[in-house]
Amino acid sequence: MNYLVFICSLFLGYTITPKNPSTENTNTNKLPGFEIFTSQNQAIILYNKNNGKLDSISAHLLAEDIFKVTNYKPEIITNIKQAKGNVIVIGTINSKLITSLLGEKAIKAGFENQWESFLYKTILNPTKKIKKAFIIAGTNPRGTAYGVFNISKKIGVNPWYWWADVPVKKRSELVLNQPDFYSKAPSVKYRGIFLNDEDWGLQPWAAKTFEPETGDIGPKTYSKIFELLLRLNANTIWPAMHPSTKAFFYYPDNAKVANQYQIVVGTSHAEPMLRNNVDEWDKNNYGDFNYKTNKTNVLNYWETRVKEAKNIDAIYTIGMRGVHDSGMEGVKNNDEAVAVLDNVITDQRNLLKKHINPNIENIPQAFTVYKEVLDLYKNGLQVPDDITLVWTDDNYGYIRALSNSEEQKRKGGSGVYYHASYWGRPHDYLWLSSTNPYLIQEEMMKAYNLDNKNIWILNIGDIKPLEYNMQLFLDMAYDADKFQNSTYITSHQNQFYGTIFGNKFAEDLTKIKTNYYKLAFERKPEFMGWSQTEPTTQIFNTAYNTFSNGDEIQQRIDAYETIEKGVDLIENQLSENLKSAFFQLVSYPIQAASNINKKFLYRDKAINYAKQGRKSAKKYKTLSNEAYNNIETLTKEYNQLSNGKWQGMMDMRPRKLPVFDNPSIELPELTTTETIGFSIEDTLKSTTNLPKLPTFYTNDNSSYFIDVFLKNAEKCTWTFNDLPHWIIVSKASGNLVDSKVMEDRIYVSMDWDAWKKAGEPISDIIKLQLNSEKKNIQINTSNSYNNIPKNSIVEKNGLVIIYANHFSKNKINDNLKWKEITGFGHTQAVMASTPLSSNDISNYEETAVLHYELFTETVAKNAFLTLVAIPSHPITTGANLKIGVQWNNDPITILDFKTEGRSNTWKQNVLRNKAEKQIQVSIPKKGKQTLKIYMMSAGVMLDYFVLNTENKTSIPYKFSSETIINEK
Known part of the structure; x- marks a missing residue:
């Protein structure tokens, strides 16, 4: 051949x-x-x-x-x-x-x-x-x-x-x-999707572009959806159910098409007995949706649907909530709600026995343990053994609870309803696909390995642009064994993109998309306004700091521009017939995410630089508004793809929340006599005191920046005078000109060999000439770590940052151990307490322990140690997320990362994908310190730790690299 x-x-x-x-x-x-x-x-x-x-x-x-x-x-x-x-x-x-x-x-x-x-x-x-x-x-x-x-x-x-x-x-x-x-049997019995929040994509596209004869999501659209499900080895649908869409059974051909494609029809947690309450419950004719006061009408309403659906393959949602994703009407407390639900479930099952099958165990039924229903279940609600318990995530990808050893014995088994798209508090993410594949793998394989595998449903919103995450979820549901190790995610992405765009691009596309998801894990595109919803707030400045940590704002902008350039490079090499698919699957989500980030990050730069009196502030205001315009252009292009096939599918402003607006940026008109200015890293503005850069540490290759900028001057010549030969600058001199180059950034680093020859000076002065003005900047060095082992974790400038997987010892006790999960978390490698089936532990001597060694140069009575974990939830309803923390030889402190309901702590956790716990520690002497983390509960996932020695309780928002002194 x-x-x-x-x-x-x-x-x-x-x-x-x-x-x-x-x-x-x-x-x-x-x-x-x-x-x-x-x-x-x-x-x-x-x-x-x-x-x-x-x-x-x-x-x-x-x-x-x-x-x-x-x-x-x-x-x-x-x-x-x-x-x-x-x-x-x-x-x-x-x-x-x-x-x-x-x-x-x-x-x-x-x-x-x-x-x-x-x-x-x-x-x-x-x-x-x-x-x-x-x-x-x-x-x-x-x-x-x-x-x-x-x-x-x-x-x-x-x-x-x-x-x-x-x-x-x-x-x-x-x-x-x-x-x-x-073939093997599928890993999960019922595998499918929930079409949800379809108001801004799927429904208007179907109504106006694809199925105008129906003017809605009808049988023609569902035929295409059902075909896709079968091609992805799936079998279940929860139909679209928002007010913009008529109920699934409103169009008789919808059910006929489902029957023809043999797709199992279910309904969401809020829609019992295949009913769409939002569209079908007519309060004027039926009265209140209240089982205490209006039982006859409610029961008749359900019975009508059961009769209508008796010949289709269905999973019946059992139980009762409010009309639309709200608590049950007419009950005063949990005890009363449990009593009502007992009657509801009994009556619903009698309808199924009467009209579907007298042997109730042969009828697929699901009870979704969602939101307040979880509290009712914890409060003693008894769910018949043949009903499948469907656990849920917290809407942001973290499963709230899974079946314990007794619940795993249920005849009906259990399953998971999981979100890759969501409308609600603390903030929607309905626009782009940003749920990290490694998070999906970790949570769903946790569910699978604890035998929660009868039903898996993914909330995919409008289907587009969630194509890859939908494929990933359904591939896991079909053949979970392939996904037992998180490293398979890379292979899966390579296969997905390579099959479509060519093997020669597979690895590069996987790297690009991996970085896209990493950036979104740090902060989703929809969350960049630092606003919230329900109730809706206006936007705020981001938590990224442009003056410290290497300029967090510019680093994030640069990271997005890097993957954008990678996208452009590949797109330019593709044949024309691949361009539409590439724009849908790769280019649009990446470019749109980049631009919404730039919109807010440039806005922050404009505001912060205006406070310094920089002329360049107006440039960043323009860049912010241009980023908004870019999103408009990209979205228009999306809707014109494939000769208008997708017209109406992409909306850049779902729910018209403030985060999607073109920001109004009011820059203060500062009156100053200064003509030029300078700013250094970690300093908000120039001061009369001698400014100093962060300390440089022996043999460390860190660099820090100095900014020179125009204020009132039309131009400026700047230069360094008498620069010590052991100091390296990225640029020794320059010229600033109004409207052209209004600012320069100079990076300062060390030539350590020259420093040693100069007698290892502890400090020196950089002399900066700005036109006729002279500015002095202090440089400090430290040899605190000359005699410690290479690649040690150390304090730098008041901070010690430790990756959880960089332990000095990992003590295993019988089957209890801390296990590394790669590719996941802010550090791409978290330490998880396993096995997941273990109970809470109280004996420190009989558990797994992580040991860490670090070195400090500060003596402090009030230092703060912050432990950052993945914001997961306890494995089962009765469990915790505890660890024991021991600093040096101090007593062990118990910390619990468990959150309750929709507390403010939980909101902040899911917005930033971090759970933080902080303790106060003392450092009585410089040098080696020890930290031990004891496993006390299963399912804790530790990401990184930050020791702040300068009596500051806050830590940088952006995750920073681990503080390690380089190999000598």
């Missing part, structure tokens, strides 16, 4: 049978390849028309897929007597069509009972007319469909071919070399 063709065939997911049979690799399959389309063979497709509509849908979509690849569309037949030549046979394994070809004993024993599975088998000459039969047989119609669509992926039709305009790779010949194969 030609090498180039071979490489292409591997990339496209299928193999090309060599023309020379002697060169064929027969190790993978004793049978020759199955020719779908060659000059000698053109396959046809056979399915049993009496075996359900989904077989027909699968057969016709496969024919379309083959046509997309080859421009040859196979004939589709339903009568085996008409079959001849090469035939793709589609059906369930117990159907007459499949058994007539395979025989009952040809199928592996017990396979027929496996949930939603499929097999592939090639048979030579099964009839006189059929030369080869390639059989795709499922244990049920969905299993068959998964088998069909996984073949589509192999021949080069991506699941996102329609929803993200991923082009199909064309082939002049198509030969499938697929060994006989039995």
Whole structure:
């Protein structure tokens, strides 16, 4: 085989049978390849028309897929007597069509009972007319469909071919070399999505662009959604339910389409018994949605739907909340709510017994433990054993609780409802996809390994632009074993982007997207206004400091510009037919996130620089407004993609919250006689006292900046005079000119060899000439750590920053241990207390312990140690998130990272993805200090620690690099 063709065939997911049979690799399959389309063979497709509509849908979509690849569309037949030549046979394994070809004993024993599975088998000459039969047989119609669509992926039709305009790779010949194969059962039984908050994308797009004949999300839109779900090996939908959208059952064809595609229909936590209360509960006709005072009308309302839905595959949400995502009406306290819910559940199950199946255990039911319902469950609510408990995250990706050892024994099992998009307090994130894949992996695999795997539902808002996270979630639900190690996320991203855009771009795109998610983990794009909602506040300055820590604002801007440049570099190399998919999956979310960050970060620079009297403040105000305009342009481009196919899908201002506005920036007109100014790192403004840069430490390669800027002057010449030869500056002199170069930033670092030759001076002066003015800046050095081990963790300028995974010792006690999770957290490596099934621990001598060593140069009575963890929740409803902290030989302090409800602590935790606990410690002498962290609860994930020796309780907002003295 030609090498180039071979490489292409591997990339496209299928193999090309060599023309020379002697060169064929027969190790993978004793049978020759199955020719779908060659000059000698053109396959046809056979399915049993009496075996359900989904077989027909699968057969016709496969024919379309083959046509997309080859421009040859196979004939589709339903009568085996008409079959001849090469035939793709589609059906369930117990159907007459499949058994007539395979025989009952040809199928592996017990396979027929496996949930939603499929097999592939090639048979030579099964009839006189059929030369080869390639059989795709499922244990049920969905299993068959998964088998069909996984073949589509192999021949080069991506699941996102329609929803993200991923082009199909064309082939002049198509030969499938697929060994006989039995699939595993899916890891999670019911796997799907919740269409939510569709008001700004999916609904207006469907109503005005894709399905104007319905004017809503109707059967045409749901057909495309259901096809996507099957191509992603999923099976469940919670339909859109906001006031902008009519209820799913309002359009009778919606349910018919779900039945045809064999998609299981459920409803959200707030919608019992397949009802959409927002659209369907008519208070004027029915009265209050109150089971205490209006039981008859409420029960009739539910019964009508149960009768209507009796012939569709459904999961019934059990229980009762308010009409729309609110607490139950008419109850005064938790005890009363529990009593009412007991009656509700009993009555709902009686309806199911009456109209669906007297054997209630055979009816899929779900009780979602969400918001206040969790409190009712903790308060003693008894949920029948055959109902699936569906646990939830806190809307920001952290699961509130999972099943304990007793709950794991429930017949109905348990599951998870998880958010990748959310409307609500403390702030929405409905616009861009920003939930870190490593967070999704960590939380969902935690759920899976604790046997919460009967139902997994992902809130994906409008579907777009959450394509990758939706794929990741559903891939985990289908085959969780692949995702046991967090490092697989990189492989998964490589595969996702490489399959679409080419393997040569896969690693670079994965790095770009990884950095995108890392930046969003530090602060989501939608949270950059430092505002909140419910109630909605106006925007505030960010917590990033432009004057310290290397200029946190500029560092974040630079980080976004780096990934933007990476995007542009790849986009310029792509063929034209990939540009639309690239803009949807990569370019728009990255550029939009970058610009909303720039909008606020440049705003902060403008305001802060104006206070210093800098002329450049107006430039940053302009840059802030330009960033807003860039988002408008990007969004307009999105809605014009693919000849207007996505018109109305992207809205840059969901809910019109203040964070999305073009900020009004009022710059103060400062009256000053100063013509030029300078500012140094860690100093807010020039002072009459001798300014000094942060201390430089022996053999450390840190640098700090000095800014020179115009105030009233039209121009300025600046230079360093008599610069000590052991001090390195990035620029020794320069010229500032109004409206051109209004400021210069000079980085100062050390030549340590020259410093040693100069006698290791402790301090010196940098003399800065600004036109006729002379300014002195003090430089200090420290040799405090000359005699400590290389790469030690040390105090620098009053701070010690320690990565949690940089311990000196990790003591394991029996099965209790601190386990590293890579790729996750602000440091990309957190230490998690395991196993997750362990109970709270009280004996310090019998638990796992992390030991840390650090060195300080300060003696302090009142230093502050801040421990930063991932803001997760206790593993089960009765658990905690405790650790024991021991500083030197001081008594052990117990800290608990557990938060309650929607407290202000929890709000700040999820907005910044940090949980912080602080203790006061003393440093009686300089030198080596020790820190021990004792495991007291399962599920704690430690990220980093900050010791502040200067009696300051606050720490920098931006995560800073660990303070390590470099190797000597």
